[in-house]
Amino acid sequence: AQSVTQLDSQVPVFEEAPVELRCNYSSSVSVYLFWYVQYPNQGLQLLLKYLSGSTLVKGINGFEAEFNKSQTSFHLRKPSVHISDTAEYFCAVTKTSYDKVIFGPGTSLSVIP
Amino acid sequence: NAGVTQTPKFQVLKTGQSMTLQCAQDMNHNSMYWYRQDPGMGLRLIYYSASEGTTDKGEVPNGYNVSRLNKREFSLRLESAAPSQTSVYFCASSAGQGSSPEAFFGQGTRLTVV
Numbered sequence: 001a002q003s004v005t006q007l008d009s010q011v012p013v014f015e016e017a018p019v020e021l022r023c024n025y026s027s028s029v030s031v032y033l034f035w036y037v038q039y040p041n042q043g044l045q046l047l048l049k050y051l052s053g054s055t056l057v058k059g060i061n062g063f064e065a066e067f068n069k070s071q072t073s074f075h076l077r078k079p080s081v082h083i084s085d086t087a088e089y090f091c092a093v094t095k096t097s098y099d100k101v102i103f104g105p106g107t108s109l110s111v112i113p
Numbered sequence: 114n115a116g117v118t119q120t121p122k123f124q125v126l127k128t129g130q131s132m133t134l135q136c137a138q139d140m141n142h143n144s145m146y147w148y149r150q151d152p153g154m155g156l157r158l159i160y161y162s163a164s165e166g167t168t169d170k171g172e173v174p175n176g177y178n179v180s181r182l183n184k185r186e187f188s189l190r191l192e193s194a195a196p197s198q199t200s201v202y203f204c205a206s207s208a209g210q211g212s213s214p215e216a217f218f219g220q221g222t223r224l225t226v227v
Contacts, residue, residue: 094214103156
């Protein structure tokens with residue numbers, strides 16, 4: 001069975017500083033990977049996805065993530081955060097396009113002015 | 114461009130009452146999901162439907178039932194609500210086999226059981 005681990009439940013970071021949110025997954029087969037963002041009192045919005053090909057994936061709002069198969073990781077990065085990036089971030093995995101999507105517990109990113 | 118629509122947005126129930134959460138998508142997606150979100154627990158899958166006419170249990174199905182009414186609609190029913198079911202519920206859909214696998218989410222239903 002697949003699972004997703006997000007090691008950091010809360011990440012405080014100063015405005016304009018870089019940030020990395022960590023995600024590790026476990027699966028015995030190839031997977032598709034995602035990062036979603038949830039702003040307060042809203043639903044989840046897709047930030048970026050890895051399906052195949054280049055291991056560096058760029059998403060919306062200046063975020064990017066790198067797929068590392070040997071380390072089974074898919075860490076999310078942004079070189080310079082803004083106040084508006086304060087939100088909950090979820091890493092997710094699925095095996096196929098019609099399989100269930102499994103989410104990690106989430107990382108709360110707080111950007112400090 | 115509605116996407117995934119959930120109703121109601123808020124609901125307060127008394128213990129033992131029943132209710133149905135409605136979800137509809139207008140993207141012609143095959144797969145639909147119900148998740149619950151609790152603080153520190155992330156999103157946990159309650160039920161999912163890979164296609165019209167099929168449903169499967171997720172991680173936390175106890176106390177819930179679902180109906181995939183047609184391709185567009187996937188409802189979640191609480192037959193006898195309990196305080197432990199106080200949560201935020203999200204419906205999602207994805208295109209399914211042969212298509213891009215990401216899920217699209219509704220805005221959520223905040224349910225309180227007293």
